[in-house]
Amino acid sequence: MGLKMDLHIHSTCSDGTMTPVELVRKYYQEEYGLIALTDHDGVDGVKTAQIAGEALGISVISGIELGTELPDGPELHILGYYIDIENPELNETLAELRRTRAERNRKLLEVLRSMGYELTEEDLKQRPDQVYVGKPNFALALQKKGYVKSPEEAFAPGKFLESPEAKAVRRERITAERAIGLINGAGGIASLAHPMKIKGIGEKGSEEFCRRLEEIVKQLKKAGLKGLECFHPSATHEEGIALVKLAEKYKLHVTEGSDYHGPEFEPHQ
Ligand SMILES: [Zn+2]
Ligand SMILES: [Zn+2]
Structure with missing residues (x-):
């Protein structure tokens, strides 16, 4: 078994472009020994990823990435590892999140239609069996209908998905504390995802950013956070080292992930 690991991977069950089984096969072929589907x-x-992993001889950790926010603003992504995927409380919350996401999508469609972009719910699906619909799917639908030349254009400042009207459509998120509580309740380990991508706490890497990030880490540690994703494409090597020091200071596991979304993944916000 390989020694390489990747603890941050997305499949077609959310916004990735490869199925769980395709991902396990790919990582196995690249001689990884441990991966987490998040x-x-x-x-x-x-479950299917773990079955495929068992067959091939690569360990697949159960994982999740929860979109959360702090009461005072910043949006935080919380990774959960080794969770019991059958945990009732976790599953109830996931069902609730699916409902709020569907609601947000309906409202966003209305806003786009009122702006003259005729999209239907069907246009938002790239695959017939697709369950998860996020903003990247809106961008792809706008491209398919010829309203934008590329999905990136759909996220251009002030336009389309970034227009004030579209931005006013907000999805209710759970708090970071609740997400950590859910993960711990399901027997898992919670890690703060890609700290360098946190918006609204000052310019990335600035003194203010570092101070506010540390405050967040301190607050989440109290809520039961156990890890910090120090190595992620959003962090430079130096930033990764600084994050390891922060993890050490608060006695957190150092976690690492690529945030892989598949080969043809379209960028998203
Ligand atoms: Zn994320
Ligand atoms: Zn991710």
């Missing part, structure tokens, strides 16, 4: 707000792909 789909947004769902665990639907975990």
